[in-house]
Amino acid sequence: MKIHHIALAAVACAAAAVPGSASAQSAADFYKSNRLTLLVGYAAGGGYDTYARLASPHFARNLPGSPSIIVQNMPGADSLTALNHLANRAKRDGSVIATFSRTLAISPLLGQLDKSKAQYDPRTLYWIGSFNNEVSVVAIWAASGIKTIDDLKSREVLVGATGLTSSNAVYPYVSNNVLGTKFKVITGYPGTSHMTLAMERGEIHGNGGWSLSSIYAQHPAWLTEKKLNILMQLSTAKHPALPDVPLILEFAKNDTERKALELVFAPLAMGRPLAAPPGIPEDRGAALRGAFDKTVKDKAFLAAAGKAKLDITPVSGTDIQKLVANMYGASSEVIELAKKVVERGSTAVGKAVIPYEKVSAKISKVEKGGRKLRFTAGGKKGNAGISGSKTKITIGGKAAKRSAIKPGMTCEVDYQGSGSTARTVACN
Numbered sequence: 001m002k003i004h005h006i007a008l009a010a011v012a013c014a015a016a017a018v019p020g021s022a023s024a025q026s027a028a029d030f031y032k033s034n035r036l037t038l039l040v041g042y043a044a045g046g047g048y049d050t051y052a053r054l055a056s057p058h059f060a061r062n063l064p065g066s067p068s069i070i071v072q073n074m075p076g077a078d079s080l081t082a083l084n085h086l087a088n089r090a091k092r093d094g095s096v097i098a099t100f101s102r103t104l105a106i107s108p109l110l111g112q113l114d115k116s117k118a119q120y121d122p123r124t125l126y127w128i129g130s131f132n133n134e135v136s137v138v139a140i141w142a143a144s145g146i147k148t149i150d151d152l153k154s155r156e157v158l159v160g161a162t163g164l165t166s167s168n169a170v171y172p173y174v175s176n177n178v179l180g181t182k183f184k185v186i187t188g189y190p191g192t193s194h195m196t197l198a199m200e201r202g203e204i205h206g207n208g209g210w211s212l213s214s215i216y217a218q219h220p221a222w223l224t225e226k227k228l229n230i231l232m233q234l235s236t237a238k239h240p241a242l243p244d245v246p247l248i249l250e251f252a253k254n255d256t257e258r259k260a261l262e263l264v265f266a267p268l269a270m271g272r273p274l275a276a277p278p279g280i281p282e283d284r285g286a287a288l289r290g291a292f293d294k295t296v297k298d299k300a301f302l303a304a305a306g307k308a309k310l311d312i313t314p315v316s317g318t319d320i321q322k323l324v325a326n327m328y329g330a331s332s333e334v335i336e337l338a339k340k341v342v343e344r345g346s347t348a349v350g351k352a353v354i355p356y357e358k359v360s361a362k363i364s365k366v367e368k369g370g371r372k373l374r375f376t377a378g379g380k381k382g383n384a385g386i387s388g389s390k391t392k393i394t395i396g397g398k399a400a401k402r403s404a405i406k407p408g409m410t411c412e413v414d415y416q417g418s419g420s421t422a423r424t425v426a427c428n
Helices: 027-033 047-062 077-088 149-154 167-179 192-201 212-218 220-224 255-270 282-295 299-307 317-327 332-341
Strands: 003-007 036-040 069-073 096-099 126-130 136-141 157-161 183-187 206-211 228-234 273-276 348-351 357-367 372-377 380-385 392-395 410-415 424-427
Touching: 027 282, 036 047, 036 077, 047 069, 047 096, 047 212, 047 282, 047 299, 077 096, 126 255, 126 282, 126 317, 136 167, 136 212, 149 167, 149 228, 157 167, 157 192, 167 183, 167 206, 167 228, 167 255, 167 332, 192 206, 192 212, 206 212, 206 228, 212 220, 220 228, 255 317, 255 332, 273 282, 282 317, 357 380, 372 410, 380 410
Parallel strands: 003 069, 036 069, 036 096, 157 183, 157 206, 183 348, 392 424
Antiparallel strands: 096 273, 126 273, 136 206, 136 228, 357 372, 357 410, 372 380, 410 424
């Protein structure tokens, strides 16, 4: 079974879909002769990408026909680009699935997205499953000196976010509106990896909506070494590992506000969702759900997930479909209050300034005629886009075209981290 990893940026638009009927071709025959594409709505290196890449070979192996699988990163608008593509432009034959922000399941209901931008209906997506039932947390860099909820209320606290409607922006809005905290949201980070670097540099104080599973998987030492202060849990129930950390629901002033908060945080139950477009053949949808159910019980997958310290607390596609239906069936009173709770309101917002860094990179792969480079720098894998007009390229000190860059070359890459466009590439 062959696995491909490709980065892709795309823009999507079109109209909503109608469920389709099953094909005459069996699911096994279809997948035996067709490659499966898994879209990831974020840049490489973050939590969603980590789960997708680790699970992809096992998922394909458990799918009838054992197809080859390609993982494509389609970042943009906090994964809205990928979801709009899935709902409107992706093939509806079961060959394309995606993972994207769980909050997009409720954003249209709460009015967080303009109808012209939210070109999908969560109720019509074919939900496959989620690898975990997530708990998000308010995590603050310990060196900032911010240690308590009272500290969050008494001083401005800078938290990073990928966009104005991402969970790491919306959850600070909720905290400001309900608790009276003073979060200022700094938007524009391509992914969590960029935010963690910003924390280490002291540019922001923390993350106001960080998935606990991502912290355990990517920075477990930060917890044991007490480099992070976990100040509050953002979910509908506490994580068993954090019994003494308060849950945001505890701060609700009345039952209606509590129900509104439960609605806002309900999508956390679909921590890392997988979905297919509306209208795929039912037998292929059933095959995708069956492959997911087998994968989350697969010994090889669980061993790999354990080694990577990924939290696996699966939620079935059927249960997600019911959860979405229940969210959209909430009372008008609760929905209206939830809309007010998630409003940006008076929350201050700033724009991230991501610094450039120069790395000595060994080029491992050149894609799209030189438009994208994959490399290893400092023992870590990275990638950068190459613009024909914006990237200055030299080879041996002489100006060159991007098509002249070849695998095996050693180049100095000046960029803003993986997934960004390089400013200069100077190869030996």
